[in-house]
Structure formats: C-alpha cells, structure tokens
Amino acid sequence: MEFGFTREQMMFKKEVIKFAKKEIVPRVEEHELSGTFDMESFRKMGEFGLLGMHFPEEYGGQGADVVTTVLAGEALGEAGVDGGLTLSYGAHTFLCADTIFCHGTEAQKKKYVPRLARGEIVGCMGLTEPDAGSDVASLKTTAEKKGDRYVLNGSKMFITNGPLADVALVYAKTDPAKRHEGISAFIVEKGTRGFSTGNPLKKMGCRTSATSELFFQDCEIPAENMVGKEGHGFLMAMQTVEWDRSALLAPMVGVAKYVLEKSADYANKRVQFGKTIGEFQATRHKLANIRIFYEAARLLVYRIAWFKSQGKPLNHLAAAVAKLFVGDWSLGPVNDAILIHGGYGYCHEYIMEGVFRDNRLAPLGGGTSDIQKMIISRMM
C-alpha cells in the first residue's frame, strides 16, 4: 500500500486552489448571505475545466484520472468554496453529466456532455420523491410509453440545481408493478411541456445551491431520451455511488483543512488572559480533533477514488464506510472550530457557522447514515 499523490496531481491541486481563491471565494459571502446560486463562479469553473474533468476531450473534458478529479473537489473545499456551490458542482457533474456519459447513446453524449462539461448548461438529477427517499425503489413517478414518446407523471423532491437546470436526468417507473427493476432514466429538458419546478427550498445550509421540487404532468418526451436500458435505472443510480462517496465528499475533506487553517490562524492571534488562546491546551486539543478527522476522512475518500481509478468492481462496503464516517464524524471538528472562534464562530463573518450548516447535510444527502449502516451491516 502507498498513499502518495503524483507531482502532477499535487501541482494541479495547487492550481485549483489558486483559481478558486481568486475567482470564487471573493463572492462566497455575498451569495451565502443572499442564499443565491453563484452562476458566474459556476461558469468560471466550467471554463477552468472543473465541471467535467474526467470526460475525454472530445466530450469537453480533460481526460483526467479519478484521483485527480477528486483532488479538484478537495481543492475547492480547501480554498474556502462553500458547500452549496460544491454540492451543485457535484450534482451537475457526477450525478447528471456522468450518468449520461456512462450510459447514454452517442447522440445523447454528443448533445449534452460537452455543454455540461463547459458549464454552458446546468444539469440536475431527480431520484428522490416526496414519499420515496431512502426507499428509492418505492418511487411513484411513472413513464408510460406511448408510441415514440414517453409520458411522465409525478414529482421529485429535494433536487439540487432543480430551479436552474437546463437538463434533468429523471428516474421514473416504466413498470410500476416492479420495484428496482421497474425504474428507468430519462433526460428531460427545461421548457418541455408538462415539466415545471418548484420555488427554491429554504434550507439550513448549502444555501447557495438551489434545491427544489420537479413536477411532471403529462410531460411528453421523445422515446430516445431514455438513458440506458429500460429497467436499468436503479443500477445506473447506484453506479453514481462511487462518485457520491469520493468526489462529492471530497470538498468536505478540503473544508476540514480550511477550517483547521482558519482556526489555527485565529488561535495564534486571539489573546485572552495575556496569552494567545493557542497556548491553552484545550485549544490545541480541539485543533488536533480537526486534523485527525481531516486525515481519516481523506484516507477513506481516496480509497474509493483509487478503487474506481483502477476499474475495480464497485466496492459498496468501502463506499458506505466513507459516507458514514464523513457524514457522522464531520460535525464534531467543525463544532470545535466554532468553539475556538468563540462568539465570532457563531457569527457569519467567520464562516465557521456556515460550514457547520453545510456539513449537516453530510449524514443526510445521497443516502442517510442509517442507510449506510444498513448496507454495511448487511455485508458483514
């Protein structure tokens, strides 16, 4: 076993941090306070090549390997990009664009992937429904075949990028009598008759990421908009799990480093009882907790990335372990960071409270911690 990155990978990471600090971070606070999506930064990420790094050049990507792709996510977090924008980036790139790239027809790939990769259009993925969250197979949205078209009826809930998306990758039942095997995937474009979105949901964290419901009412789409084979939707959704558990978690790893650096910096400057608070043992212990979480989470996330980069079969156990650990253990260190900042930590200006709210999503989104525990215990 070995844990090193290549020189090129490390250089690339530095470049991403530099880019993010210059082009994105200066606008984070404004968007965080107004709870709005930062389209300008999103487009710049596209121009920089971050929205589809792992796609081949002919599809608008850079042909990057999985580990480098994951490093980019880590770099965004480390630079101080908020969890909302990185969530939007993740849903767009890995849950929507990547699924079309991996399972779509050549025509679908050519039509959507390059534009998604360049950030010219925004993508989202609709799986969760008001009554089907953890129990995905019970989803009720239907796609009924009528000649050369499918007619979609139903709704989706909590969809990242929902209000903005030009392209929605939607999972629906083509055979409502079946559970997992009855699910298929479809591309639905913005503006399609019968397709509408709800207002952005007001959330606790990740506020710069727009989340909404999607509604389908006799929404007709061409039959060629089906992605992959009929009945394979659930499998396709499960294949995004590796990205979910590496690239989507990577910004949280980076954020832990960001929080550590900011907290150490603050502890070196803040003076109480005639000493910097960093001189108090309790402060050092808190800093240690953040560092330990960072190291542990990083190892778990890159384990999945490495498995994927080697083309190994999806390791559900390692994926669930990474998700569970980052989800359940990530709040403690951020809590420590808030405490180090004292009252300022509770105020928006010092970012820590925002990170805390953003991180609260980790044990929830993309499969709750309970579901990870279910997967793990079943595999034991």
Add this chain to the structure above:
Amino acid sequence: MRYEFLEQEQKLIDEAGRVVGTAMAGAAGRDLSDPKQAGELIKTLAGELAATGYMAAGLDDEAPLGVAAMAAMETFAAAAPQVFIPFEMSTRVFGRLVRHHGTPELRRTILPALQKGALTGAVALSEAALNVVNDPLTVNGVRGKDGVVVSGQKGFVINAGAADMLLVVGALDDGLGLFLVDRRAPGVTVTPADVMAEYAPLHIGAVSLDNCVVPADRVVGPVDGKQLINDIRLWENQVLIAVAVGQMNAALLAATAHAKAHRSGGRPVIAYQEVGFKLAEMLTQTQTAQLMAYKAAWLSAVGDREAAVMTDCAKVFCAEAAEEVAGAALRILAAGGLAPANPAAVAGRFAKLAQIAGTSTEIARMNIGGEALK
C-alpha cells in the same frame, strides 16, 4: 497511490499470522506470567518469525517498517496482545534504538541476536513522573575508570522482568546516554509493577540501578536527546497503534460472529438495527483506524516529515476508537463479553493501555495541535 497489498506484502502478513497462530496454540499451557516462560516464547517466536521477513522491518537497513509490516504487527497484536507488546519492545523497539543510535560494534553483535531469538531486551525510559516531555531524566551515568557508573530509578518498563538486557536511557555528560545493562548485573533490581492480573505477561517492572557499572563499550552517547526521545516514542507508538487496531479487529470479529449466531425473537440479533448498526459503526471505526495506521507507517517508511504528527493522529484515533469498539462489542456479546479472556474484555483492557502508554492521548493531541499552530 495504491490501496491494496502486493502479493509479496500479503504473503508477509499471512505468514506472520500463521506463525503467531501456531506458536500461540503451542503455548496454550504455558504460564506467561512466569518471566522465564514468557522470555522463552519471545525467543521462539522471534526465531520463527525471522523466516517470514517480519523481524527485518525496522531492523535491517533495507527494510523500513512500512505498511505491510504494520499490517503483520496488527495481525500478531490481534491474536495475542499480551505477548505482542513485550515481544515488540524486546525486539524491534530495543533493536531500532541499537540500530539507529548504537555503535557499529553493538549493531553487529546485538541485532542478529535479537532477530534470531537469542536475546531479549527492554527499554527503560520512563521515570517516576512517567513524563519525559516536561521533566529531565534523573537516572544518570558518571564516567569512571571501568566504564560508566549508572544510578537511578526507572518505572513502568515493559518486559523488564523477562528481558536479558535493559537499554537504560539516562543523563550522560551534557546530553543523554544509552546504557546497555545486563538484567542480572550487580546493582540492578527489577521489581514487578502492581498491575491488573491480565497485564502480568507484559512483565512490567520498576528498575532500580544502584552504582551499576556499565562497560564503556556498552555505553552510547551523549546523543541528541530530543531525537532519541522522539525516536523511542515513535517506535513505541507504532507498536501501540498495532495493538489498538489488532484488538479492534478481534473484538469486531467476535461481536459479528456472536451477532450472527445468537438468536433472539426468532432472528439472529444482527438483524436488529440496534445491533447491526452498532456493528456497522464498529467496522467503520476499525477500517478507518487501520488506514490511519497504514498511512502513518508509510510516511515513516518513506521518511516524510509529516510522519511524526501522522503517527500521533493515528495513535489518538486508533486508541480511542479501540475503546469504543471494545465497549460496543461488550454490549453485543453481553454476559459472555465479561469473561476475562473474551475478545471484547481483552480489547477494552489493551485499548486503555494504548491510550496511556507511549505518547499519551493527551500529549499526542498537544503535539498535533502545536503542529497546526506552526
């Protein structure tokens, strides 16, 4: 980056596990609280493990203690922590001190003897305060015409009661010296420490040195004291990390097996979320601890400057997680887990030791926090 073992690495791990398993089965009737029997087992094991490549890690020039060696240590520690700890202190920690700080002559005579099981040792560092960070060492050596005269008290020395040779760290001239003392030499008294019966095979003892004359060729130093202490701590910590991870694995395995076999309400208890989810958390902690241990070993083997802080991170995480996993295992194993030899009970005891010994969890956190503030 490579998150799996090469065939050769896996072979070392498997072979070491097999040797330890066979040796421990053979030692089933032995009274390991008897220093003589414990010392003999260490020697036999060293000789047999040498053939697997296990003994080379950290002791041979060409074999740093890397990830595979750490995994092999973890396997040993899972099977028999009460033998593993004195074994490692006696051989690898003792040996690495000789290798890195000893004279060429000492290296030539001592290292092969350790590796083939002809010699056992103990490292005597801690003193009454059990703290080498804040307080200067009081054991000291004074040069005389027959060698160096060493006097003072050491406390809590693992394997002190069973070792052939004690490597005593003390003040010498303006720095620190290493004194290689025969345990039976005049002026040396080893008093067994008052510890729980389950720790008896560790042969922890207090060492009293009363004008003990150490020949000049058995004295090293003065050496860079800071480096010396850092080295000892790092190597001890690696041993304790292996103990923590090994014990987590052992407790997890026992609890999982029990949860699958034991039925309640017509179902195996693993089917209840209260139990199944607990096991999932235990597995998550164990795998995470394992990766922390491996990363720390890897950084140390490649000579990365982050090795020390990562080892501290691994030590804190592994030792604390081991206690949590042992506690959870105990709840799953219920009454059976309370038996002294039950893996959950054993893991609980050794997790505690892993937190206290080497760099304590508290001091390790101070080091890690201090590093962040730089």
